[in-house]
Amino acid sequence: MSTPAAAVHRPARRSPALPEGTRSVGPLLRDWRERRRLSQLELALRADSSARHISFVETGRSRPSEELILRLADHLDVPVRERNALLLAAGYAPRFPETSMDDPAMGELREALEQLLRGYEPYPALVVDGTYRVVAANRGITMLLAGIPEHLLAPPMNAMRLTLHPEGLARRIRNLAEWRGHLLEQMARQIALDRSPAARELYEEVAAYPVLDPGRKATENSGAPYFALPMQLEHEGRLLSFVSSIATFNTPMDVTVAELAIETFVPADRSTADYLRSLEF
Secondary structure, eight states: OOOOSSOOOOOOOBOSOOOTTOOOHHHHHHHHHHHTTOOHHHHHHHTTSOHHHHHHHHHTSSOOOHHHHHHHHHHTTOOHHHHHHHHHHTTBOOSSOOOOTTSGGGHHHHHHHHHHHHHHTTSOEEEEOTTOBEEEEOHHHHHHTTTOOHHHHSSSOBHHHHHHSTTTGGGGBTTHHHHHHHHHHHHHHHHHHHOOHHHHHHHHHHHTSOOSSTTOOOOOOSSSOOSSOOEEEEETTEEEEEEEEEEOOSSOSSHHHHTOEEEEEEESSHHHHHHHHHOOO
16 A cells, blocks of 8 residues: 655645544654654655654654655555544544445445456455455355354354354364464454554454364375465365465555455365365355
8 A cells, every 4th residue: 555755735634623632643653663663764764854854743843744644654554544543643634535335436346346256256255344344255155154143144244253253163163273373363463553443352352252172183184285274164074175365455545445355265175176166156
């Protein structure tokens, strides 16, 4: 996600008064810089500024322009939602809209995503938002969710709950301890990057779920080593093995789009691939 280093000058757009207790932009930018382990000089060189000016901005002695905030956010790889927060903290209006997926303006995007998911069948694929709510899923996913209780399938479905809840896929995941650890680590990385209260709340919920049969071991592969950690799932008397791949949009200009992730499940062995190809959707 990037913002052009230079932009056409436009009059500063002021935002409404900030809520009481909102942090100013300087400390927020310092936090992002320290999390990226950059010195003021390193950031200044990347953003075509000076270490002195960066220091003044971080300590509140200088109010940064809207363009400088966006340029610094680009070099600090700040998520789009947090870029809006930086602008608000500096007294500017948000630059990036947050459009609901139900909005007519998202029609072409929804159609493209649905076509992409259909094209991936019979292999499972889905689209989730920043808190793992399922935006769209193909019939490969529907097949894997057969037998899941209705309360977990009721909208809005959440991919983490579906996977880790004791009544969800967790009871059928043969290597649950390993796969659970992978998912929790993924969520922890996201929380460290986005600092989303909703994501942290979800993490605390699913991390507290009991682990079924923690001593159960994954089934050994038939010989060749897996090229990535598989999710080994019991399904109708078979053992299906998948590895997961996640894709996001480049340079998104909308908060909603920036937080979408397309997750596809690749068969990890020949027997899984053959079984899926034998299905008639």
